[in-house]
Amino acid sequence: MSQVHTLRSYVLGSWHEASSDFVPLVDPSTEEEIARASSSGIDFQSVLKYAREHGGPSLRAMTFAERAAMLKELSKALRDHRDELLELSRRNAGTTDADGAFDIDGAGGTLAYYASVGKKLGHRHALADDDGTQLAKTEAFWACHARVPRHGVAVAINAFNFPAWGLAEKAACAWLAGVPVIAKPATATAWVTERWVEILLETGVLPDGALQLICGGTGDLLSHLGSQDLLAFTGSADTALKLRGGDNLQRCSTRVNVEADSLNTAVLAPGVGPDDDLYGLFIKDVCREITQKTGQKCTAIRRIFVPRDLLDAVQHDLVVRLRKTVTGNPGDESVRMGPLATAQQLFDAEHGVDELEGDGAVKIYGSGKRCDGVGSEKGKGFFFGPVLLRLDEPVDAELVHTREVFGPVATLMPYDGKAEQAARFVALADGTLVTSVYSDDAAWLAEFTAGASPYTGRIYVGSSGSAGFGSGAALPQSQHGGPGRAGGGSELGGLAGLDPYLQRIALQGDRAVVESLLGAETEDSTTS
Ligand code: NAP
Numbered sequence: 001m002s003q004v005h006t007l008r009s010y011v012l013g014s015w016h017e018a019s020s021d022f023v024p025l026v027d028p029s030t031e032e033e034i035a036r037a038s039s040s041g042i043d044f045q046s047v048l049k050y051a052r053e054h055g056g057p058s059l060r061a062m063t064f065a066e067r068a069a070m071l072k073e074l075s076k077a078l079r080d081h082r083d084e085l086l087e088l089s090r091r092n093a094g095t096t097d098a099d100g101a102f103d104i105d106g107a108g109g110t111l112a113y114y115a116s117v118g119k120k121l122g123h124r125h126a127l128a129d130d131d132g133t134q135l136a137k138t139e140a141f142w143a144c145h146a147r148v149p150r151h152g153v154a155v156a157i158n159a160f161n162f163p164a165w166g167l168a169e170k171a172a173c174a175w176l177a178g179v180p181v182i183a184k185p186a187t188a189t190a191w192v193t194e195r196w197v198e199i200l201l202e203t204g205v206l207p208d209g210a211l212q213l214i215c216g217g218t219g220d221l222l223s224h225l226g227s228q229d230l231l232a233f234t235g236s237a238d239t240a241l242k243l244r245g246g247d248n249l250q251r252c253s254t255r256v257n258v259e260a261d262s263l264n265t266a267v268l269a270p271g272v273g274p275d276d277d278l279y280g281l282f283i284k285d286v287c288r289e290i291t292q293k294t295g296q297k298c299t300a301i302r303r304i305f306v307p308r309d310l311l312d313a314v315q316h317d318l319v320v321r322l323r324k325t326v327t328g329n330p331g332d333e334s335v336r337m338g339p340l341a342t343a344q345q346l347f348d349a350e351h352g353v354d355e356l357e358g359d360g361a362v363k364i365y366g367s368g369k370r371c372d373g374v375g376s377e378k379g380k381g382f383f384f385g386p387v388l389l390r391l392d393e394p395v396d397a398e399l400v401h402t403r404e405v406f407g408p409v410a411t412l413m414p415y416d417g418k419a420e421q422a423a424r425f426v427a428l429a430d431g432t433l434v435t436s437v438y439s440d441d442a443a444w445l446a447e448f449t450a451g452a453s454p455y456t457g458r459i460y461v462g463s464s465g466s467a468g469f470g471s472g473a474a475l476p477q478s479q480h481g482g483p484g485r486a487g488g489g490s491e492l493g494g495l496a497g498l499d500p501y502l503q504r505i506a507l508q509g510d511r512a513v514v515e516s517l518l519g520a521e522t523e524d525s526t527t528s
Pocket of ligand 1: 217
């Protein structure tokens with residue numbers, strides 16, 4: 001048995017190793033304990049103070065362009081260590097190289113993107129939102145809106161499925177805005193985050209206190225958050241509900257941004273048949289979204305709606321494609337889908353399928369139970385093959401629209417082909433992160449989009465001219481987040497991604513004075 005690695009936290013400017021209360025981390029392909037984590041011994045109030053007194057002032061002293069240059073360096077460092085992180089992700093999270101790259105490259109790409117956003121903002125400390133408005137007869141009474149960095153800390157709590165990207169998408173925006181970050185990755189996959197944080201710190205470009213890392217529980221950290229702080233949470237709706245109810249968060253109006261569960265939908269519009277290329281794209285995208293990262297993606301497709309007369313054809317074609325998925329140890333070259341990340345995820349996926357069946361869905365493909373994995377010892381590993389369910393009367397069931405099975409599981413359902421009904425079925429999930437729709441019919445798409453838009457954070461349209469990337473990637477240029485059960489939060493989406501970390505202010509006074517407060521660019525002190 002190889003040595004068990006003890007994860008450390010990075011707090012108050014140095015690495016902290018706990019001596020008790022450890023939680024084991026296991027290789028999900030072998031169930032071997034590979035690491036352990038604990039945050040015992042950390043004084044969380046001091047961690048917050050350190051970020052507020054060191055990281056915040058140093059970041060705010062830098063201009064947007066200087067912080068952008070810093071992000072660029074961090075992105076390069078990640079790229080330089082890509083292979084090492086992919087290997088670690090394979091052991092710690094059970095990812096294939098392609099699935100690990102989705103996380104690691106996504107993290108690097110997000111940092112690089114925000115580096116380019118920040119460079120364009122230039123050497124300024126505040127962002128003017130508008131050109132201003134005259135409030136009286138002369139310009140002696142003028143108003144404009146601006147955004148400035150808040151003086152608090154961003155506590156970034158992330159889910160187990162994106163140990164690198166999850167932190168990057170929060171930290172890139174926080175740092176560019178001038179706000180320090182305390183990262184709290186999900187314990188199960190925190191080794192990847194620990195190593196990544198080490199790589200970021202080794203660059204030497206992050207000011208002291210700009211990044212701290214908690215491996216293990218958060219103790220009383222959240223109860224000390226105040227009015228300038230932000231809790232940026234990604235995880236299950238149940239945990240979100242618990243955390244956002246904190247007395248101090250409500251008393252201080254602490255900002256809380258939540259990215260939670262989502263029963264994302266794919267819709268095939270009428271008029272797209274098995275002979276069409278667009279139909280082929282739909283089948284390919286849906287299967288990828290079911291199996292990528294073993295279905296452990298917040299953006300994965302959970303519900304599939306097709307016109308009733310195409311139900312059998314789509315079922316057949318999805319099954320043919322899903323059959324090609326080889327499930328097993330990512331170390332084996334033939335494997336296309338790794339294990340679920342933890343024993344808990346396996347337990348939850350098995351129960352989730354049982355619950356959907358209990359609600360009327362019929363299993364078409366897959367066992368819905370643990371299986372042995374290719375390249376792994378018999379009886380070991382959290383392997384769980386793809387599952388396709390079918391439900392012929394979508395309105396008769398509830399769980400299929402509300403129970404997120406966080407694994408390679410989706411349910412195929414019919415609708416009447418009308419845009420109005422498809423949009424209404426999307427809405428049954430009460431708020432999702434992403435909805436994908438496949439059609440070349442502009443009028444149908446317009447009606448569907450109008451009906452579905454209030455219930456989803458992003459609509460991906462697959463059409464004959466589309467590039468075929470699919471709906472799964474949360475790209476930094478587009479908003480990530482959705483209403484209702486998806487958490488009601490909003491992240492990324494270009495410059496808007498900085499909003500949670502900035503304070504919007506209306507500035508009033510004589511026009512010349514107001515503009516001088518906002519317009520000033522300082523000297524370029526960056527080297528890149
Ligand atoms: P989870 O159990 O809710 O945990 C999420 C994070 O919260 C982890 O870091 C966890 O730490 C932490 N946490 C749990 N209880 C806490 C507490 N009392 N105080 C402070 N932190 C606490 O979710 P998960 O199992 O990691 O992730 C799966 C879920 O995340 C799925 O439902 C998925 O849909 C959702 N997700 C959403 C998005 C999105 O962008 N919308 C993205 C990815 C995943 P420990 O690990 O130490 O318990």
